[in-house]
Amino acid sequence: ELLERFDLLDAADRPTKGYSGGMQRRLDLALSLVALPRVLFLDEPTTGLDPRSRLGMWDVMRELVSVGTTLLLTTQYLEEADELADEIVVIDHGKVIAAGTARELKNRVGGDVVQFEVVERSRLGEAAEAVKSLSESELVIDDESGKVSLWVGKNGSHALVETVRRLDSLEIQTEGLGVRRPSLDDVFLALTGHGAEESSASSPTSRRRAGRRH
Template identity: 65%
Template sequence: MNALASDNHAIRVEGLHKAFGKVQALRGIDFAVPRGSVLGVLGPNGAGKTTAVRILSTLLRPDSGTASIEGHDVVRDAAAVRRVIALAGQATAIQVELTGRENLDIMGRLRHLERNDVRARTADLLERFDLVDAADRPAKTYSGGMKRRLDLAASLMGDPAVLFLDEPTTGLDPYGRLGMWDVIRQLAAQGTTILLTTQYLDEADELADDIIVIERGQVIAQGTSDQLKDRVGGDVLEFTVVDRDLVARAVEAVAGLTDTEPRVNAESRRVALQVGSRGSHAIVDAVRRLDAAGVETDGLALHRPSLDDVFLAVTGHAAESEDGAVRGRGRRPAAQKEAAER
């Protein structure tokens, strides 16, 4: 057995670099994923998440560094890697003219499964993903959430040990998103190793055992959700300034409440300040200062650090795509996105 396969890590990445022309998509990332766990890979559009997934799934070759899946090198042993992985990307790979059952049947044949195994596996996956009633309808009649579930079911026809989910809930409505979360939890409970890329901080918080934050091709933070939140330190006082023109005045008013500087999201007019253990005293002082400065606020509250706070603390800005769109709601020009996230 390969030495790397004898440890408890299903995925190992060391010093991975990848460039597209002058664009450095990955700048030497390192991480490892224990078997049966979920790793959340968090970062804005263009951070390098999709590039990393494509290298790990053998669709791209790295410029330097190494990566292995279940002990198989993704470059030297690509065929072996493909036998133990599955990938569900940002866009579904199903044939919408075919029925759900036919899509799964084709995927089973491509996996060279025996005919009886294809039938059994198809029936099991249709049941597991709540698609039995729609199994014999063309996939073009499915909702977005149903198409995502079918795409994920198709990727599982070969019963992979390692599953790559590249932003699986992007574009889904809240109901579809929660449904996909349930599916991911079930897969993790059954022992599948999952690498989940996402722009959604709450998604990583809900699903991941460990999290790495990538920005501009580098890992800038990693740990469990609680460990990352502990980096922020203590409670966070947060509020929204009603008048955009008074944001600077609000920051000046609360500056000095603690040793830390207020953090500002200029787009949402949201101000956050780490207050440690001062708690309610900090709220009282902040209200007095803001009133004295003539600043009207909304949603002033004290809360434990969230992953939003972590991202803001380690990157210096909110979790946004690099063109300023909040967590995937905007789109960059196709050429720019292709270069950065190819």
């Protein structure tokens, strides 16, 4: 039953040393479920899985919780934490920087996020300087992608219009300009200045934060 649930039935007679990374992860979780545990630690269980297998793993974790198993899950995929976790602890370079429910963490950022990408990278700093007074906290600049993110509270519509006006007056071309609700990725970015998947990278981050001009 477990082999079928984790899509390993066809490989059941093969030596496990020939399994792919994703198959190994599915097998590890299947083995941990032979005896239904009360507490289960899962260390990045969906890393290396294709989207279909990843969603299947989410379903299995939900089933375990529904029958009373407590899961302690580590993941670099913040949408996974948002989808599955009742309580979230955010860790950056080994230090706890925030904790709470997904809603509580998003409320720390608060309101709407205006984001855009500067087409001409040499004008990224100029674009950020033009709009940073619209942000209620430090805006985040991603030098690699050319993206700028502003946290604008409840003033999303006004901030979006004003961002368009200011950038247009400088003839700065952008892509993907829009306003949206914050995600856990935004929370992590606001707290650290870099994405969650970069927190363990050895190379310096290409993101930086710029303070609001008063």
